[in-house]
Amino acid sequence: MYGMLYESVQHYVQEEYGVDIWRKVCHIIDCKHNSFKTHQIYPDKLMPDIAEALSACTGESFDFCMNFFGRCFVRFFSNFGYDKMIRSTGRYFCDFLQSIDNIHLIMRFTYPKMKSPSMQLTNMDDNGAVILYRSSRTGMSKYLIGQMTEVAREFYGLEIKAYVIESQNDISGGTAGPIKLTDGPLTVIVKYRLDFDNREYMAKRVNTEAHPSQLKMPTVKLDVFLDLFPFTFVLNHDMKITHAGEKIVETWIMHNPGANPKSFIGTHVMDLFQCRRPKDTTIDWDTLIQMRAVLFEFELIRTGHNRAAYDAVLNMDFENYDEMDLNEAQTMALAKAQEFSESHPVDDDESAREDEIDPATGERRSSQGLRSILLKGQMFYIKDVDSLIFLCSPLIENLDELHGIGLYLNDLNPHGLSRELVMAGWQHCSKLEIMFEKEEQRSDELEKSLELADSWKRQGDELLYSMIPRPIAERMRLSEEQVCQSFEEVSVIFLEVMNVYDEGLNSIQGAMQTVNTLNKVFSALDEEIISPFVYKVETVGMVYMAVSGAPDVNPLHAEHACDLALRVMKKFKAHDMGDVAIRVGINSGPVVAGVVGQKVPRYCLFGDTVNTASRMESSSDPWKIQLSKYTGDKVRQVGYKVESRGTVQVKGKGDMETYWLLEGPEG
Ligand code: HEM
Numbered sequence: 147m148y149g150m151l152y153e154s155v156q157h158y159v160q161e162e163y164g165v166d167i168w169r170k171v172c173h174i175i176d177c178k179h180n181s182f183k184t185h186q187i188y189p190d191k192l193m194p195d196i197a198e199a200l201s202a203c204t205g206e207s208f209d210f211c212m213n214f215f216g217r218c219f220v221r222f223f224s225n226f227g228y229d230k231m232i233r234s235t236g237r238y239f240c241d242f243l244q245s246i247d248n249i250h251l252i253m254r255f256t257y258p259k260m261k262s263p264s265m266q267l268t269n270m271d272d273n274g275a276v277i278l279y280r281s282s283r284t285g286m287s288k289y290l291i292g293q294m295t296e297v298a299r300e301f302y303g304l305e306i307k308a309y310v311i312e313s314q315n316d317i318s319g320g321t322a323g324p325i326k327l328t329d330g331p332l333t334v335i336v337k338y339r340l341d342f343d344n345r346e347y348m349a350k351r352v353n354t355e356a357h358p359s360q361l362k363m364p365t366v367k368l369d370v371f372l373d374l375f376p377f378t379f380v381l382n383h384d385m386k387i388t389h390a391g392e393k394i395v396e397t398w399i400m401h402n403p404g405a406n407p408k409s410f411i412g413t414h415v416m417d418l419f420q421c422r423r424p425k426d427t428t429i430d431w432d433t434l435i436q437m438r439a440v441l442f443e444f445e446l447i448r449t450g451h452n453r454a455a456y457d458a459v460l461n462m463d464f465e466n467y468d469e470m471d472l473n474e475a476q477t478m479a480l481a482k483a484q485e486f487s488e489s490h491p492v493d494d495d496e497s498a499r500e501d502e503i504d505p506a507t508g509e510r511r512s513s514q515g516l517r518s519i520l521l522k523g524q525m526f527y528i529k530d531v532d533s534l535i536f537l538c539s540p541l542i543e544n545l546d547e548l549h550g551i552g553l554y555l556n557d558l559n560p561h562g563l564s565r566e567l568v569m570a571g572w573q574h575c576s577k578l579e580i581m582f583e584k585e586e587q588r589s590d591e592l593e594k595s596l597e598l599a600d601s602w603k604r605q606g607d608e609l610l611y612s613m614i615p616r617p618i619a620e621r622m623r624l625s626e627e628q629v630c631q632s633f634e635e636v637s638v639i640f641l642e643v644m645n646v647y648d649e650g651l652n653s654i655q656g657a658m659q660t661v662n663t664l665n666k667v668f669s670a671l672d673e674e675i676i677s678p679f680v681y682k683v684e685t686v687g688m689v690y691m692a693v694s695g696a697p698d699v700n701p702l703h704a705e706h707a708c709d710l711a712l713r714v715m716k717k718f719k720a721h722d723m724g725d726v727a728i729r730v731g732i733n734s735g736p737v738v739a740g741v742v743g744q745k746v747p748r749y750c751l752f753g754d755t756v757n758t759a760s761r762m763e764s765s766s767d768p769w770k771i772q773l774s775k776y777t778g779d780k781v782r783q784v785g786y787k788v789e790s791r792g793t794v795q796v797k798g799k800g801d802m803e804t805y806w807l808l809e810g811p812e813g
């Protein structure tokens with residue numbers, strides 16, 4: 147489905163429920179798209195998936211969400227100016243309901259790969275109407291209700307009540323009814339009842355019968371129509387072709403070499419054409435009479451093609467075809483055509499014909515040689531001959547397609563729009579293609595720069611979080627205020643790497659080896675830091691400093707600090723570190739923490755607790771963990787094994803009683 151539908155959903159979900167909910171929805175459905183490109187095609191199932199996810203995030207029902215998405219689409223497409231098109235469909239809401247198919251048809255140049263649904267107004271009365279919706283997509287039935295409700299309100303000031311009265315194959319619920327399955331690709335068929343005040347429209351319809359412009363006009367021979375519309379044909383109640391314009395017969399002959407040219411007349415229309423739009427429509431008299439406001443598209447069935455046969459037949463006198471003595475060229479051409487149709491037998495079943503159409507896209511496959519012709523027009527009932535005439539023109543998008551069908555501009559009716567369409571289509575196509583390519587390029591570039599910005603932001607964040615704890619950084623992002631906080635009690639850990647400098651080496655080698663060793667030790671330490679229980683503060687020279695209990699308050703800070711020290715000791719003792727040793731000091735108490743510095747902001751701790759922890763480390767022995775008395779008493783109470791070291795003379799502190807930490811509570 148085109149991205150425009152998803153753009154509208156993203157826009158209004160963010161507007162209505164907020165960006166976080168949209169992010170949550172994307173996370174649930176694992177949607178990687180930062181944004182949707184209007185003209186890019188995305189999986190159909192994305193729409194119901196988004197509805198399911200939004201339903202889970204908001205508690206609204208799936209049907210409510212799909213209905214909401216339908217309303218969003220109508221509100222959103224005004225940005226593209228499509229609201230003008232809706233307003234121009236007609237004075238009344240019923241005019242609009244009969245034009246939805248035509249709207250999609252008109253939009254096919256802008257959305258060339260569109261597989262739009264078909265809508266048929268099957269009944270109208272003073273209190274509303276009945277709509278038959280067909281689509282190859284499941285789950286969209288409530289989406290359509292949202293669209294129709296929003297169009298009625300926005301453009302016609304009508305509050306309508308729309309509900310499903312029968313449905314088939316539609317996953318989003320609604321009454322399964324006696325609608326019979328068609329033999330086309332999986333088709334969702336839903337019949338809606340729309341309740342609204344329709345009296346004015348119904349009254350207007352009666353008036354047109356008696357309107358002065360209906361004055362009796364002299365009758366016109368049918369041939370005039372066939373001249374004016376050389377691709378048209380006339381149908382009787384049995385849906386057989388009783389009359390046809392010259393060009394459609396010629397084209398049929400060209401595309402069906404070897405067939406008896408006279409057999410076009412009198413054949414059932416569905417033996418000569420495929421009805422492409424409205425899709426899966428039963429072609430019978432009653433349906434066509436009901437659908438006279440709808441644009442139909444009939445595709446000529448092709449059994450092959452042969453230009454020679456066509457040229458030969460051009461000079462044929464159809465009246466006396468059977469007895470005529472063909473000239474040599476005609477005989478040869480027809481023999482060739484006969485041979486061609488024998489070597490390319492067409493299976494009777496539908497599938498052979500379907501080959502020309504790619505069922506997935508519904509598009510006519512560009513087969514070798516001529517392409518099949520698509521006629522677009524409306525059915526008109528002609529009372530005088532009690533027949534339906536299909537007033538149509540070939541739907542040709544550009545000159546390539548014209549040649550692909552084997553036609554020329556002068557085959558197209560001069561007064562009709564076909565020629566302009568072909569030329570305009572041809573020009574617009576190339577302009578549109580250039581525009582689309584440019585837009586695609588721009589959005590690809592935008593997508594890439596968004597991804598680049600994303601990765602830079604992630605790297606920047608990682609760098610920032612390596613200097614400042616994430617919660618602090620996020621707080622600083624939200625407000626300018628400088629972050630400074632006092633903590634009642636934390637545990638500060640100092641760890642020093644000893645004997646890393648090998649005097650035996652010259653200074654450069656020694657320094658490089660020191661850096662290498664330090665890097666290994668500090669990286670191994672980083673692996674042991676378990677956020678948010680312990681936070682790495684800094685490394686200064688050979689000293690690694692960490693804290694538990696800040697920036698996230700943690701009542702078990704002493705335990706976490708001791709566990710870190712014991713883990714690190716065990717880890718390094720298990721490796722042969724040569725002469726290198728480590729020693730650790732821990733102290734607990736109050737600190738003040740804050741971010742200092744503009745250029746390279748750092749999260750720093752201040753207070754005597756820090757100084758004492760540092761002294762615990764600098765006065766510790768290699769491979770030992772020294773605890774201040776306060777910390778030692780604290781952890782001993784919860785099962786940590788500590789051993790009194792007695793009194794230690796600590797610089798700046800005088801005599802201090804300290805402990806060695808031996809084991810954790812589990813040993
Ligand atoms: C001028 C306005 C409109 C434009 C440009 C437009 C265009 C589109 C496009 C591009 C799609 C996606 C089809 C695909 O990707 O294969 C679509 C689908 C759809 N459109 Fe429209 N549309 C318009 C108006 C409407 C209106 C007024 C209705 C009904 C009230 C409607 C009913 C639908 C539905 C139900 C679908 C979903 C596809 C499905 O059910 O198979 N559209 N339309």
Ligand SMILES: Nc1nc2c(ncn2[C@@H]2O[C@H](COP(=O)(O)OP(=O)(O)OP(=O)(O)O)[C@@H](O)[C@H]2O)c(=O)[nH]1
Pocket residue numbers: 684686689691750751756757758760761797798
């Ligand atoms: N890495 C690091 N060390 C600190 C920090 N605060 C204090 N220290 C160390 O803790 C020890 C005791 O600090 P003080 O009591 O202020 O002693 P000082 O006079 O500043 O430093 P000394 O020359 O070592 O006596 C000193 O070795 C400081 O370097 C800190 O935030 N980070």
